Amino acid sequence: MTPIDLGVWRMLRNAPMAGAGLIGMTLACWLYFLAGAGTGMDVWKMSLPGIPPTAGQSAMMGSPLSIGVVSMAFMWWTMMLAMMMPGAFRHLPAHRQAGLSPAANLLGFWVSYAGVWLGFSVIATGLQYVLVDAGLLHGMKMWSANSWFSATLLAIAGLYQFTAIKARSLASCHAVPSDASPVRNGAAYGLHCLTSSFPLMLLLFMGGVMNFYWVALLTAVVTLEKILPNPKPFSMAVGVACICATVAVLTT
Numbered sequence: 001m002t003p004i005d006l007g008v009w010r011m012l013r014n015a016p017m018a019g020a021g022l023i024g025m026t027l028a029c030w031l032y033f034l035a036g037a038g039t040g041m042d043v044w045k046m047s048l049p050g051i052p053p054t055a056g057q058s059a060m061m062g063s064p065l066s067i068g069v070v071s072m073a074f075m076w077w078t079m080m081l082a083m084m085m086p087g088a089f090r091h092l093p094a095h096r097q098a099g100l101s102p103a104a105n106l107l108g109f110w111v112s113y114a115g116v117w118l119g120f121s122v123i124a125t126g127l128q129y130v131l132v133d134a135g136l137l138h139g140m141k142m143w144s145a146n147s148w149f150s151a152t153l154l155a156i157a158g159l160y161q162f163t164a165i166k167a168r169s170l171a172s173c174h175a176v177p178s179d180a181s182p183v184r185n186g187a188a189y190g191l192h193c194l195t196s197s198f199p200l201m202l203l204l205f206m207g208g209v210m211n212f213y214w215v216a217l218l219t220a221v222v223t224l225e226k227i228l229p230n231p232k233p234f235s236m237a238v239g240v241a242c243i244c245a246t247v248a249v250l251t252t
Contacts, residue, residue: 008089011106018103022085022092022110029082037075037210039067047212051249052143054150069125076121076128076209080201081114083219084193087226088113091173091189100182108182109189116190120198131205143208147249153206154246157199161239169195170235173226197222200238 011019034043067075092106100108131137136149144150160166172192180188200218207214221238225231 011089011092015102015106018106022106023089026082026085029078029085032078033075033082033210033215034212037078038071039075039210041210043210043212046141046143046208046210048143048208049213051150051206051245052138052141052208052211054145054147069129072128073122073125076124077114077118079215080117080121083201083215084117084197084222086219087223088189088193090227105182109186112183112186113190113193116187116194120194120201124201128205128209137205141208142210144206150206151246151249153202154242154249157203158239158242158246160199161235161242166196166235167232169193170225170231172196174231193226196225203242 008019008023011022032038036043092109128137128142132139136144136146138145144153169192173189173196200221203218204211204214207217224234225238228234
């Protein structure tokens with residue numbers, strides 16, 4: 001395999017219908033996000049390259065979100081699947097195992113993997129409402145409205161890249177699934193990926209929950225971490241970049 005192999009052809013070869021379905025679902029999640037993810041908002045009006053400014057936003061900081069909790073949680077879930085699935089394709093078990101066909105094994109694994117990110121999405125939705133009420137998150141743009149809050153999220157994400165738990169969870173994401181049931185394997189794999197990536201996902205509260213540039217950037221980061229043969233240098237470089245961004249936020 002090459003470092004840029006996403007495992008798509010292997011998945012399509014071993015489980016063509018199920019593999020094509022998962023690829024199509026991932027593309028549908030991206031299209032749903034670009035169409036506003038059911039929020040009625042224009043993604044491009046909520047997108048800004050770089051770190052959004054925190055000054056001059058007081059008029060909107062306390063605005064209540066006009067989107068229902070269920071719709072917001074579904075937006076988070078589909079966005080997480082759009083972001084995480086490109087890096088997961090290479091590790092999905094598209095083979096016969098435990099008496100199950102490749103398609104059944106693949107779909108069972110995916111269902112429990114997606115369930116892990118559904119749980120994260122519910123928690124992220126609740127946190128989003130709390131942050132808006134606290135005046136830390138812009139009620140309409142859904143990005144940070146406080147420079148210290150932005151710096152804190154960047155510092156946490158940056159320092160986490162150098163921790164042992166990050167290294168262990170990322171190594172587990174690269175490991176071949178065990179001989180357990182696909183549902184159990186999918187849940188374990190999802191938890192490892194969540195443990196590895198959640199501080200980076202929290203940067204969406206800094207750069208913008210629906211900011212296309214940040215969503216695309218973080219998708220590239222977590223995908224490369226999963227598909228590079230030796231992701232440690234890249235992960236450390238990401239950590240350094242986050243720490244440098246922390247200093248920039250506090251000094252500008």
